[in-house]
Amino acid sequence: MSKIRSAFANGKAFIAFITCGDPDLETTGAAVRAAVENGADLIELGIPFSDPTAEGPVIQAANERALAGGVTTDKIFAFVKELRRDVSVPLVFMTYANVVFSYGAERFLGTCREIGVDGIILPDLPYEEKDEFLPACRKYGVDLISLIAPTSAQRIATIASEAEGFLYIVSSLGVTGTRSEIKTDLASIVKVVRENTEIPCAIGFGISTPEQAKKMSELADGVIVGSAIVKFMAKYGKEAPKYVGEYVRSMKEAMK
Amino acid sequence: MTNRNGRFGIHGGQYIPETLMNAVIELEEAYNHYKDDPDFNRELTALFNDYAGRPSRLYYAEKMTKDLGGAKIYLKREDLNHTGAHKINNVLGQALLAKKMGKTRLIAETGAGQHGVATATAAALMGMECVVFMGEEDTVRQALNVYRMRLLGATVIPVRSGTGTLKDAVSEAMREWTSRIEDTHYCLGSVMGPHPFPTIVRDFQAVISKEIKAQILEKEGRLPDAVVACVGGGSNAIGSFYHFIGDAGVRLIGCEAAGRGIDTFETAATVNTGRVGIFHGMKSYFCQDEYGQIAPVYSISAGLDYPGIGPEHAYLHDVGRAEYVPVTDEEAVRAFEYTAKTEGIIPAIESAHAVAHAMKIAPSMGKDQVIVITISGRGDKDCAAIARYRGEDIHE
Numbered sequence: 260m261s262k263i264r265s266a267f268a269n270g271k272a273f274i275a276f277i278t279c280g281d282p283d284l285e286t287t288g289a290a291v292r293a294a295v296e297n298g299a300d301l302i303e304l305g306i307p308f309s310d311p312t313a314e315g316p317v318i319q320a321a322n323e324r325a326l327a328g329g330v331t332t333d334k335i336f337a338f339v340k341e342l343r344r345d346v347s348v349p350l351v352f353m354t355y356a357n358v359v360f361s362y363g364a365e366r367f368l369g370t371c372r373e374i375g376v377d378g379i380i381l382p383d384l385p386y387e388e389k390d391e392f393l394p395a396c397r398k399y400g401v402d403l404i405s406l407i408a409p410t411s412a413q414r415i416a417t418i419a420s421e422a423e424g425f426l427y428i429v430s431s432l433g434v435t436g437t438r439s440e441i442k443t444d445l446a447s448i449v450k451v452v453r454e455n456t457e458i459p460c461a462i463g464f465g466i467s468t469p470e471q472a473k474k475m476s477e478l479a480d481g482v483i484v485g486s487a488i489v490k491f492m493a494k495y496g497k498e499a500p501k502y503v504g505e506y507v508r509s510m511k512e513a514m515k
Numbered sequence: 516m517t518n519r520n521g522r523f524g525i526h527g528g529q530y531i532p533e534t535l536m537n538a539v540i541e542l543e544e545a546y547n548h549y550k551d552d553p554d555f556n557r558e559l560t561a562l563f564n565d566y567a568g569r570p571s572r573l574y575y576a577e578k579m580t581k582d583l584g585g586a587k588i589y590l591k592r593e594d595l596n597h598t599g600a601h602k603i604n605n606v607l608g609q610a611l612l613a614k615k616m617g618k619t620r621l622i623a624e625t626g627a628g629q630h631g632v633a634t635a636t637a638a639a640l641m642g643m644e645c646v647v648f649m650g651e652e653d654t655v656r657q658a659l660n661v662y663r664m665r666l667l668g669a670t671v672i673p674v675r676s677g678t679g680t681l682k683d684a685v686s687e688a689m690r691e692w693t694s695r696i697e698d699t700h701y702c703l704g705s706v707m708g709p710h711p712f713p714t715i716v717r718d719f720q721a722v723i724s725k726e727i728k729a730q731i732l733e734k735e736g737r738l739p740d741a742v743v744a745c746v747g748g749g750s751n752a753i754g755s756f757y758h759f760i761g762d763a764g765v766r767l768i769g770c771e772a773a774g775r776g777i778d779t780f781e782t783a784a785t786v787n788t789g790r791v792g793i794f795h796g797m798k799s800y801f802c803q804d805e806y807g808q809i810a811p812v813y814s815i816s817a818g819l820d821y822p823g824i825g826p827e828h829a830y831l832h833d834v835g836r837a838e839y840v841p842v843t844d845e846e847a848v849r850a851f852e853y854t855a856k857t858e859g860i861i862p863a864i865e866s867a868h869a870v871a872h873a874m875k876i877a878p879s880m881g882k883d884q885v886i887v888i889t890i891s892g893r894g895d896k897d898c899a900a901i902a903r904y905r906g907e908d909i910h911e
Binding site: 308309310312313315316319326331332333355356357358359360361362382383384385386387388391405406407408409410411412414418429432433434 | 528529530531532533535536537538676683686689696793795796798801803806808
């Protein structure tokens with residue numbers, strides 16, 4: 260069984276997204292540890308990409324800061340290897356197809372296994388194209404996480420039935436970023452997901468407040484928060500981990 | 516030539532967010548329905564002929580031919596189309612298709628502004644709302660086209676993210692499409708992006724080579740020896756090549772923007788300096804660093820200032836059916852000035868890249884041989900930039 264499953268073993272899962280190298284890898288490490296100490300069950304580590312087409316302004320800016328700081332895929336691999344000495348929650352990479360393709364799928368996913376990364380999320384790799392990386396993912400035991408969107412409709416059943424790790428349910432149309440209101444009929448989406456898979460599902464995109472976290476965790480098995488955490492990195496830089504920790508604690512509290 | 520999910524060899528595909536998948540599937544179904552529909556084609560042909568001014572002329576450039584002293588040179592005059600470029604062919608097709616699909620709003624990216632102007636034009640004609648994304652740097656470089664788009668009723672949104680050029684305009688248009696799909700069609704301007712765009716745009720642009728073939732057979736009684744066109748994303752080039760792909764005797768030559776040279780970082784010559792990658796919905800050649808970060812590219816031509824190339828071109832390169840050659844800023848500017856002085860035709864700086872290469876190969880070809888150069892657009896928009904390149908500051 261996938262290690263990712265363990266993130267959903269203690270009540271509703273809180274999944275935190277952090278862009279590696281924003282503003283530097285040392286701060287990323289401190290932020291990850293602060294999130295885990297305060298209850299994060301799974302960490303999504305963003306490998307920055309020059310042109311992140313699924314991201315809103317907040318995470319775009321984080322990608323730019325990280326790349327400007329000189330972070331690379333190799334530096335991130337070394338960083339995660341180090342992180343794994345004391346961080347035991349499941350870790351997944353979130354990046355774009357070209358980052359993996361350019362590195363070489365075999366080499367990238369082989370390294371994921373070696374350093375202890377459990378899954379990978381590629382927002383520009385839909386169901387139709389997953390064979391690009393699936394063979395290498397299978398070979399090295401790295402879960403290729405599938406996404407479901409508000410527009411997925413009849414595709415939900417197909418995607419869910421072949422999903423691995425956990426299912427990432429995109430809460431709303433558009434790109435990542437905080438939203439004051441989420442209008443999608445997520446209950447209906449989750450229902451179809453449940454009919455087609457045993458694996459857990461988590462809702463992401465637009466979630467920032469404890470109230471939203473509570474509401475979403477009642478619908479699904481977990482919530483994913485990115486932009487709201489990245490905003491702390493933008494605002495406080497090296498001092499951000501403290502704020503990230505407090506924030507994660509408040510979100511996890513609300514989901515109990 | 517396309518197979519499952521729009522592959523051209525290994526290239527193409529649909530590397531886009533799940534949110535957009537049903538939109539591109541719906542587009543493909545609609546396109547497959549309408550492409551052979553007699554009513555749709557009658558309407559589109561009427562728009563091409565009566566509104567855009569097709570067929571465009573195939574002009575024998577006698578003075579250029581004599582001056583270069585080799586192959587006979589013909590110019591395919593896409594610059595004479597309504598809105599001044601080949602872009603209108605694709606836009607009229609997509610706008611009509613979008614309208615049939617019940618969409619009421621068109622969004623588009625633009626580099627030099629030609630595709631944005633064409634989209635704004637079609638939207639005005641068909642009573643649709645129009646929003647154009649344009650890199651902030653390009654809105655400054657091409658201020659006149661920004662005004663034209665606004666005059667036509669479009670909203671122009673300057674894109675500040677990334678390098679503030681064409682690639683960022685594409686990214687922003689894709690982001691906008693994920694947030695509003697129901698009533699909106701993304702009118703992509705080149706043979707790029709996720710399937711079915713490379714196929715749809717190619718089919719609407721293929722009118723160029725269809726006309727060239729008939730016109731050259733009438734004028735010369737034979738096929739050309741070479742067809743030369745500039746390539747950014749590659750829509751006028753694929754349009755110019757398409758009906759000749761099966762004619763092995765016709766050399767197909769795409770001219771990439773080398774900027775300050777392919778041995779510098781200031782270049783946009785994708786096939787000559789890039790490698791295979793996945794970006795903007797497709798697998799193809801891209802200018803990128805060793806970790807797959809998309810490289811900032813440069814060309815004097817805003818329309819060729821793009822780090823990728825359409826997947827069908829990538830395939831034609833792989834199988835050796837088409838050649839992709841680099842042309843520098845300096846060579847393009849010289850060809851721009853040469854065409855103006857020799858033939859009284861001011862080509863777009865993009866098209867001047869094709870003229871520049873033809874000037875290199877024509878002298879060594881026989882007098883009985885024939886080159887067709889596609890003049891993809893008119894050069895009025897470029898006059899200020901070329902003057903600046905030559906050290907003269909003019910105000911429009």
